[in-house]
Amino acid sequence: MTRKTDSAAVQGLCxxxxxxxxxxxxxxxxxxxxxxxxxxLHFRKPRSLERCWALVISAYILYIPANTLIMMETGSLIxxxxxxxxxxxxxxxxxxxxxxxxxxxxASVAIPLLKLFSLTLLLISVQRRSIWHPMQRTGLYRLLxxxxxxxxxxxxxxxxxxxxxxxxxxxxxxxxxxxIAFGAVVVLTMFATMQFDPRLIWDPLQKEDxxx
Amino acid sequence: xxxxxxxxxxNDIPEAVSEPKRRFSIQLVWIIPIIAALIGLSIxxxxxxxxxxxxxxxxxxxxxLEAGKTKLKYKDVMIGEVKSIAISSDRSHVVVTAxxxxxxxxxxxKDTRFWVVRPRISGGNVSGLNTLLGGxxxxxxxxxxxxxxxxxxxxxxxxAVSMDVPGRQYVLRAAEVxxxxxxxxxxxxxxxxGQVISTELDPTGKGVTVKVFIRAPHDRFVKRNTFFWHASxxxxxxxxxxxxxxxxxxxxxxxxxxxxxxxEKSAKAPPAPPHTSFPLYVTRDEAxxxxxxxxxxxxxxxxxxxxxAVGSPVDLRGVTVGEVTEIAVAADPRRSDxxxxxxIQLYPEHLLxxxxxxxxxxxxxxxxxxxxxxxxxxxxxxxxxQIKSGSLLTGQLYVALDFVPGARPAKIDWGxxxxxxxxxxxxxxKLQKNLIEIVQKIEKLPLDRLTDDAGKTIKSLDAxxxxxxxxxxxxxxxxxxxxxxxxxESRHAIDDVRKTLSEARNTLxxxxxVLSADxxxxxxxxxxxxxxxxxxxxxxxxxxYLERHPESLIRGKKEEK
Numbered sequence: 001m002t003r004k005t006d007s008a009a010v011q012g013l014c015x016x017x018x019x020x021x022x023x024x025x026x027x028x029x030x031x032x033x034x035x036x037x038x039x040x041l042h043f044r045k046p047r048s049l050e051r052c053w054a055l056v057i058s059a060y061i062l063y064i065p066a067n068t069l070i071m072m073e074t075g076s077l078i079x080x081x082x083x084x085x086x087x088x089x090x091x092x093x094x095x096x097x098x099x100x101x102x103x104x105x106x107a108s109v110a111i112p113l114l115k116l117f118s119l120t121l122l123l124i125s126v127q128r129r130s131i132w133h134p135m136q137r138t139g140l141y142r143l144l145x146x147x148x149x150x151x152x153x154x155x156x157x158x159x160x161x162x163x164x165x166x167x168x169x170x171x172x173x174x175x176x177x178x179x180i181a182f183g184a185v186v187v188l189t190m191f192a193t194m195q196f197d198p199r200l201i202w203d204p205l206q207k208e209d210x211x212x
Numbered sequence: 213x214x215x216x217x218x219x220x221x222x223n224d225i226p227e228a229v230s231e232p233k234r235r236f237s238i239q240l241v242w243i244i245p246i247i248a249a250l251i252g253l254s255i256x257x258x259x260x261x262x263x264x265x266x267x268x269x270x271x272x273x274x275x276x277l278e279a280g281k282t283k284l285k286y287k288d289v290m291i292g293e294v295k296s297i298a299i300s301s302d303r304s305h306v307v308v309t310a311x312x313x314x315x316x317x318x319x320x321x322k323d324t325r326f327w328v329v330r331p332r333i334s335g336g337n338v339s340g341l342n343t344l345l346g347g348x349x350x351x352x353x354x355x356x357x358x359x360x361x362x363x364x365x366x367x368x369x370x371x372a373v374s375m376d377v378p379g380r381q382y383v384l385r386a387a388e389v390x391x392x393x394x395x396x397x398x399x400x401x402x403x404x405x406g407q408v409i410s411t412e413l414d415p416t417g418k419g420v421t422v423k424v425f426i427r428a429p430h431d432r433f434v435k436r437n438t439f440f441w442h443a444s445x446x447x448x449x450x451x452x453x454x455x456x457x458x459x460x461x462x463x464x465x466x467x468x469x470x471x472x473x474x475x476e477k478s479a480k481a482p483p484a485p486p487h488t489s490f491p492l493y494v495t496r497d498e499a500x501x502x503x504x505x506x507x508x509x510x511x512x513x514x515x516x517x518x519x520x521a522v523g524s525p526v527d528l529r530g531v532t533v534g535e536v537t538e539i540a541v542a543a544d545p546r547r548s549d550x551x552x553x554x555x556i557q558l559y560p561e562h563l564l565x566x567x568x569x570x571x572x573x574x575x576x577x578x579x580x581x582x583x584x585x586x587x588x589x590x591x592x593x594x595x596x597x598q599i600k601s602g603s604l605l606t607g608q609l610y611v612a613l614d615f616v617p618g619a620r621p622a623k624i625d626w627g628x629x630x631x632x633x634x635x636x637x638x639x640x641x642k643l644q645k646n647l648i649e650i651v652q653k654i655e656k657l658p659l660d661r662l663t664d665d666a667g668k669t670i671k672s673l674d675a676x677x678x679x680x681x682x683x684x685x686x687x688x689x690x691x692x693x694x695x696x697x698x699x700x701e702s703r704h705a706i707d708d709v710r711k712t713l714s715e716a717r718n719t720l721x722x723x724x725x726v727l728s729a730d731x732x733x734x735x736x737x738x739x740x741x742x743x744x745x746x747x748x749x750x751x752x753x754x755x756x757y758l759e760r761h762p763e764s765l766i767r768g769k770k771e772e773k
Contacts, residue, residue, distance in 0.1 A: 014228060025228035032228035041228050051241040058248030065255045079347075080283065080290075177255070184251075188244070 055192035070176030264311035274306040276348030291316035323355030327367035378428035386492035391468030405430035435481035443471035508630035519609040599638035
């Protein structure tokens with residue numbers, strides 16, 4: 001009766017989020033909890049899409065100040081600079097540090113943006129119950145999860161420098177307001193990725209709707 | 213849908229414990245984007261509110277300025293940054309566009325000053341050394357004006373005194389600037405109390421204006437009658453008591469400076485308000501001489517003022533009360549004449565002395581109505597200026613002020629600048645006038661005619677004398693021989709008489725007794741003698757007549773008409 005592709009949910013099975021105990025649960029039933037540990041049971045992460053959307057939108061909003069505001073203020077005897085992420089990249093590029101400029105650009109500009117776009121793509125496709133390339137989309141999701149934390153590179157650099165380089169008038173490094181916004185963007189995308197239930201990618205392949 | 217296909221190996225899967233249905237109508241997760249939106253919005257609003265003010269500053273040169281790097285600093289605190297540097301459209305200036313922080317927007321007012329801080333060594337003053345390493349920046353000094361402004365003209369050198377230092381500015385006017393520079397010290401009793409802020413040429417080019425700043429506790433020493441003088445240099449005087457060397461501090465000798473002092477007497481004078489204008493004297497002596505507030509007058513003389521010089525005293529009964537400051541000559545086209553306007557300075561302090569015994573009064577404000585009324589009163593009573601000779605030997609003149617009896621009524625012309633003080637011709641001029649009058653009178657005499665007449669008189673006199681001479685000669689030639697013959701005859705007669713007389717004597721001898729001295733014979737004789745002399749006289753008359761009228765011998769005597 002059951003096909004290989006039938007999901008557990010279709011078969012009325014539900015896994016506990018906490019103790020991972022699989023229990024039988026009537027579909028379309030009232031809320032239930034795990035018979036072993038008592039945690040609430042859901043077939044899918046509850047309101048995964050909605051939460052994911054909320055976080056993605058928040059990340060989008062904060063991405064703007066993260067790139068327009070000043071990321072880092074560096075002051076020395078001779079110079080005093082205020083850099084946004086992009087101006088920092090440009091400065092690094094101009095001064096010949098192409099490698100570092102590339103790394104910073106990829107880590108700080110490209111990846112967060114790609115993450116946001118990818119999440120948006122996933123969300124839209126899931127919402128539209130698209131059956132378009134579920135394998136690739138799952139792969140994309142795995143990539144998002146893996147790569148997420150590396151976006152914090154910039155923040156690490158700024159926080160480390162700000163903490164370490166405090167030599168009075170000789171040299172100072174201060175984190176700007178963009179650092180907070182940027183950190184928030186990275187964290188929010190990570191949360192959004194966590195909130196996203198990749199099983200939803202496969203659900204449209206089922207004949208039946210999965211709820212809850 | 214309700215039936216659940218189950219497999220045997222899944223039978224031991226436990227049943228989930230069902231719960232009553234709960235409804236979550238509100239999804240808390242949406243708070244996150246709302247918060248994010250709020251944060252984003254607040255950042256945007258903050259950025260909008262915090263946006264700096266763009267100001268443009270014009271400099272002569274962009275030396276040391278760099279767009280995006282050069283800072284604007286007020287009291288060494290960064291308040292803005294240069295955004296762009298452009299050349300002005302007429303290519304003569306550099307226009308710097310700077311963005312000023314929101315907090316410092318209030319500093320951008322009308323009289324805010326900007327200058328580029330560069331390393332600078334001037335006037336014994338080294339400044340801006342930190343810019344050697346850190347690069348130039350634009351110094352800002354906030355103005356006090358409430359009027360905001362966005363375009364400024366940058367100073368080429370830093371202001372000598374920042375505006376927030378308490379104190380007062382004064383304006384000094386001098387003929388020349390001497391060795392004063394911006395930053396030159398100002399001394400009061402040899403203590404530096406301020407400095408020169410600026411030196412600039414008057415728009416007319418006839419002097420210089422030196423602005424000085426006196427720091428706060430000391431500015432109260434600047435009174436209305438304070439006098440300033442150049443303290444630069446060395447004043448060496450040789451007097452009977454020896455050589456006297458007078459200098460200010462070494463700095464002043466090297467860099468120049470200004471000293472000020474107020475007259476001893478006037479401790480009560482009110483402090484001068486800021487921006488009061490004072491004259492700047494060359495030396496202390498000159499300043500002392502002019503210490504009293506001088507009032508200028510112009511005296512218009514018609515006479516020559518040769519011997520009157522700038523600096524000549526104005527004298528009132530032997531006391532110098534002023535001096536001549538300017539002598540010019542003015543053409544008067546209406547009367548086609550020249551007049552000599554002499555400008556004098558009067559020191560009312562000397563002039564308006566206090567009455568003896570009475571406590572010293574406050575001096576009337578120079579140029580005030582009280583002083584004017586007093587002068588008007590004096591002039592109404594015949595107070596006049598005149599030129600007098602100080603020394604006949606050198607011809608030095610001075611201006612004397614005194615009451616001139618019988619002077620024509622006159623008034624001080626206060627409308628003129630400086631006021632015109634009435635004058636009377638000086639004593640020299642009077643003397644000259646009298647002399648001229650005498651000469652003119654002499655000139656008026658008809659000398660030509662007189663000499664003509666005299667010539668004529670002399671000629672006629674000559675003729676008369678000649679005729680007299682001729683007549684005498686005639687007398688000599690004609691009358692004398694006749695007279696001689698008459699005399700010989702008379703001598704003969706006398707001889708005869710004598711014979712007769714001797715005879716008579718003889719006779720008389722006999723008759724002596726008969727005939728006394730007053731005998732009739734003697735009387736007769738005396739009578740005869742008289743007759744003879746009369747005859748001689750008539751003969752002379754006749755001769756005379758004949759001389760004149762020889763024709764009468766023929767025609768007889770002419771009838772007298």
